[in-house]
Amino acid sequence: MNNMKTKIGVVSMATLALSASVVGSAIAAISQSFPDTPISTIQMLSTLPGLGSLIVTLIAGQMAMHISKKNLVLLGVTLVTIGGLVPAFWNNSIIGLLACSVVLGAGVGFISTINPMLLSEYFEGEERSSMMGVNTGMTSLGAMILTGVGGVLGGQNWRHLYWVYAVGIIVFLLVLFCLPNDKVQKEVINSEGKKEKVSTIKVLKELKAPVFIIIFISFLLGIAYTAYMANLSIVVAQRGVGGTAMTGIISAVGTFGGIFAGFGLKYIRKVTKPNTLAFGFLSILVTLVLTYFFANPFVLMIASIFSAMGMVMVMATCPFLLSMVSLPVQIPVVMSVYAFINSLSSTLAPKLISWLHIPAGVPSFIFAGALSLIVAVLLIVTKFGAKVESGAFIPDQDEELVSNNNEVLE
Known part of the structure; x- marks a missing residue:
């Protein structure tokens, strides 16, 4: 297949x-x-x-x-x-x-x-x-x-x-x-051997905490990344590096970095596994630190590459981990919620930062950097990625139920 x-x-x-x-x-x-x-x-x-x-x-x-x-x-x-x-x-x-x-x-x-x-x-x-x-x-x-x-x-x-x-x-x-x-898959077989229709509400109720944690992590990434992109032109102007054209060039270089990181993720994971999510947020942190302290166009382009790499590492790893903490029958609902939250995060990010009374420009960078650091540290300390990839968060189900559901899938 x-x-x-x-x-x-x-x-x-x-x-x-x-x-x-x-x-x-x-x-x-x-x-x-x-x-x-x-x-x-x-x-x-x-x-x-x-x-x-x-x-x-x-x-x-x-x-x-x-x-x-x-x-x-x-x-x-x-x-x-x-x-x-x-x-x-x-x-x-x-x-x-x-x-x-x-x-x-x-x-x-x-x-x-x-x-x-x-x-x-x-x-x-x-x-x-x-x-x-x-x-x-x-x-x-x-x-x-x-x-x-x-x-x-x-x-x-x-x-x-x-x-x-x-x-x-x-x-x-x-x-x-x-x-x-x-x-x-319109039906599953319950532990009693009876067929049940797949219900969205029932699936949502049965989802475990790791699913929502991963989705929340993607939401936080959306906020941090949007804070960088939405304020990049402001910070570039404040640093005296250039205007709209220079911001466009910096973003374009970052896009190339994202493309290469996407195609080379399997090699990146050889270094970052099982903390790929944490390294993704650390990459965003590196971006914000470099952009905050340096006014050199070349350094800002390198920073943009790190931002794209961070985005790729998190946005490619989140659905991968979600597939490991969800049963096959739950995947459609889980991925639907994941896609919705992703769309929502980039939409709400500017408003959320505004509600927190954080000014645009450098202060927003500091906020995004602090957020990225906190998330990365928590992921590393709790060994969340390692636990997910080891199978520690696989939903508890009767072995017979899992076997029956797999038969339905086949």
Whole structure:
């Protein structure tokens, strides 16, 4: 099952996971075509996909218990393609553009939620961890290529930017022909030998503390990383390093670092295992320290690489560990909650920092650095990663129940 075709089918969809960000580069040009529309409304073209994605993450897990995950991915890719391509030829209405943004975001929601489920289903052990790293690298690579090509296409006319979403047709075909058909598990066999329907509420009630701890860790990473990205341009300006262009270059270098870290995660884990999560937060800490103390563009680029490596280590390891502390029947719900919290963390991070009365710029860096250090120390002291990977947190179940459920899965 775990052949090259399956790998291509799984990671190809990851190239569209950040496709909603492509439109952001054309906001200024689009606003000129709609002079009577407030700029805040135009900016919603970048934010509404997040809303569509957030809504879908709430229901995708439950849908995966009734509909083939492959079909849900195909639906997601179709929505991304339609939501992205329609504005290429129907673009005279800002309401229409906004509606397409929601459709596109809904498609991304299906992809980002179902993708880790498939990785957990088709790969085991270190291969699963490695594939999650490759998947994260493909996500960054896809975003970089789509943004670059979209920028070129829309250089003369922003409407042409949307043609970049034609890549969705290729991804659809790759998923259709390379991804195996998965079986939907609608029932499990309880300890009494009776069949029971899979219930989302029942699954949520049966989840153990390690599941929520891992999801909370990903939430904290989202806050720390967003604090860095949202305040980078401010700190760069305060340090006198440069303006928007320099910030863009620093971020671009970091993207390359994330791509290489994703594809090389299996080698990174040889050094960091079983404390990969802790090392991820330490990498974010290194980023914040370097950016805080140095005003050298080269050092800031190195710092950006560390931030991307930290993001990859945490965001690739969290679903891997979640798959180890959840039963197969729980995976759809667990990954749905995980995807929802991930989307929520980046959305809430600026507001949360503001509610704590932490000013923008350097103070936000200090807050994110302290948060990263605390999380890393707690992970190392408690040996949380080692306990998860050793199987100490595998849900307690009757051996007969586990055996019966495995038979159902097969």
